[in-house]
Amino acid sequence: MKKIFYLLILLIPLKEYSQTALQIIEKADAKMRGASSYSEMSITIVRPKWQKTMTMKNWSQGNDYAVSLVISPAKEKGSVFLKRKNEVWNYLPSLERTIKLPPSMMTQSFMGTDLTNDDLVKQSSMVVDYTHKILSEEEIRGFNCWKLELIPNEEATVVWGKLIVWIDKEDYMQLKVEFFDEDEELVNLMEGYEAKMYGDKKLLSKIEFIPLEDEGHKTVIEYNVWEFDKDIPSNYFSTQYVSRLK
Numbered sequence: 207m208k209k210i211f212y213l214l215i216l217l218i219p220l221k222e223y224s225q226t227a228l229q230i231i232e233k234a235d236a237k238m239r240g241a242s243s244y245s246e247m248s249i250t251i252v253r254p255k256w257q258k259t260m261t262m263k264n265w266s267q268g269n270d271y272a273v274s275l276v277i278s279p280a281k282e283k284g285s286v287f288l289k290r291k292n293e294v295w296n297y298l299p300s301l302e303r304t305i306k307l308p309p310s311m312m313t314q315s316f317m318g319t320d321l322t323n324d325d326l327v328k329q330s331s332m333v334v335d336y337t338h339k340i341l342s343e344e345e346i347r348g349f350n351c352w353k354l355e356l357i358p359n360e361e362a363t364v365v366w367g368k369l370i371v372w373i374d375k376e377d378y379m380q381l382k383v384e385f386f387d388e389d390e391e392l393v394n395l396m397e398g399y400e401a402k403m404y405g406d407k408k409l410l411s412k413i414e415f416i417p418l419e420d421e422g423h424k425t426v427i428e429y430n431v432w433e434f435d436k437d438i439p440s441n442y443f444s445t446q447y448v449s450r451l452k
Contacts, residue, residue: 337358
């Protein structure tokens with residue numbers, strides 16, 4: 207009887223999808239990046255007894271170049287984070303110096319938020335550094351989504367042991383991401399809200415990062431401006447120019 211049961215299981219057709227998990231991730235990633243982009247956003251650190259808001263301007267070009275300028279508060283104003291391919295640099299206005307961040311610093315908190323330096327500059331890539339699998343289809347806040355599992359490649363230098371990602375089937379927005387450590391314990395949660403049109407792209411304007419082990423802690427990112435395929439001078443992504451960004 208057991209043999210017959212297993213044969214019947216094998217004969218049940220697996221659900222086929224019109225796209226592979228990698229194609230879905232690639233489309234979602236490309237939509238958020240574009241050939242180039244410019245954005246203005248606020249980052250709010252929420253704690254049980256206080257909160258703090260920073261504002262930033264960001265420029266990017268493809269997957270290899272990105273730069274972020276802190277506008278406020280006054281104490282951090284003028285700080286710059288620059289990504290050039292696999293290198294990350296930090297300009298400190300108080301010292302008038304640009305320093306290269308070692309790989310060990312990529313896992314550290316970005317300016318006291320619940321984000322890491324790696325999260326900010328997206329040094330690790332959901333497309334390149336992981337293998338991808340469609341687990342199922344689910345509805346998240348009224349959006350029909352693919353539920354995907356991402357496992358890091360052996361050679362990838364990434365923080366997470368596994369990611370579970372929900373991407374909506376119509377506009378390829380990342381509605382939800384669960385972050386697991388190397389022991390496959392769920393430690394962080396990212397959720398996106400308030401879809402808006404930025405030019406001809408529908409994207410989530412509000413992102414919440416929640417560390418599940420720290421009750422009452424979260425970091426909220428809100429995009430006030432988001433423009434794509436803009437002509438950005440190449441010197442914006444040079445270490446010599448970061449002190450002149452405005």
